[in-house]
Amino acid sequence: MSTHHPTPDACIACTTCVVNCPVARATPNYLGPRLIGPAYERFRLLGLDEEKSLHYCSNCKNCDISCPHGVPVSTFNMMARADYCRTHKPTLRDWVLGHGELLAKLLRPLPAGLKNFGMLNPLTRKVLDKIGIAADAPLPAFAPARFRDRLAGTYQGMQPRKIALFPGCFIDIYDPQTGFDLVWLLNRAGYEVIIPREFSCCGLPMIANGFANDAKANAKRNLRAMQRMQEQGIPVISSCPSCVLMLNQDVPEFFPDLAQTCTPHVLDAQAFLLDCVERGELSLEPQSDFAERVVYHAPCHLRAQGGGLPGYELLRQLPNIHVENADAGCCGISGSYGFKKEKYAIGMEVGAPLFDRVRRSGAGLSSSECGTCRLQLTHGTRKPSVHPVSLLRRTLEKTA
Ligand code: SF4
Ligand code: SF4
Structure with a gap:
């Protein structure tokens, strides 16, 4: 540091x-x-x-x-x-929560069913509770394969332009579907999506759990790839506001020596999609009969960037979506904070006004860009929570 x-x-x-x-x-x-x-x-x-x-x-x-x-x-x-x-040596619990990507790599040889059975069954949850991960915390389940590996084997059509995606751990390890929804939209707008092999966890969970040296090592790898993309004139985007905040703002602040070689510049994927609409590359004309009432939650790390709410703006432009901004503050999860045994109740208390807002709205679901916010929203409201790009795809993809 x-x-x-x-x-x-x-x-x-x-x-x-x-x-x-x-x-x-x-x-x-x-x-x-x-x-x-x-x-x-x-x-x-x-x-x-x-x-x-x-x-x-x-x-x-x-x-x-x-x-x-x-x-x-x-x-x-x-x-x-x-x-x-x-x-002061950090606890095993904090190491586990700070190194989700490494943990997923270590567990990769196991099939997802077995991994999830191992991680999420009641007995393991009791053991995790003993090391300090709350038994009731909404831990995510592992996807059968990493998003980036599945994307590498996916034909994206002949696209005239290229774009680099920083997937973030949540999409890469637990939620590939949201990644594919974003890729579907970008392909439709004429972009082939690539993921540079060096892209690793942005380091925010490491910083938040006290592992600054590990975060610096990841920042080095990420900046190397970003510099290569900048030299090739390929924009870098991410659909996760916490990754964007960490890479653009926190990395130069925490590690100014690294940022001297390359100024990180990651675009918010939702803002990029809005630009695609403005340039005429993407039409928001609904192609399906999907319609929904949705409450939108702006993640704190998106508000901290002061760049507006592009995901909410996109949803507002869809005539089939009736969207309201919850404007009810923090959901309480703050990455891995709300998973911790001594903080779980604090996280639920912090999120209570937001959960109440979603429950009382009569909406069928909530929407937010941040993966762990969505976990917490589902946990606190018992209603599904999806990324805005997933609602966009459901609107724009023709139903058979
Ligand atoms: S909000 Fe006021 S008290 Fe808090 S850090 Fe800023 S100046 Fe200090
Ligand atoms: S608002 Fe409070 S909990 Fe959130 S970062 Fe600042 S001091 Fe920490």
């Missing part, structure tokens, strides 16, 4: 971030962003021991979004956690 720590001096102690921190609202175990971020940072600079409530920060970034003085509160917290983990 960088030694160029940002300075806490811009904080004027206005407490706007405290009011907007969903975790501080939900639990007294967390002393809040102002104290644990910029205020405690001054003590850290003096070499004082870490305040233990730091570990309750979920890295949802609502403090950064709301701070009128641009104080990078969540960056202080994540850097402090990385420093802490250098001298």
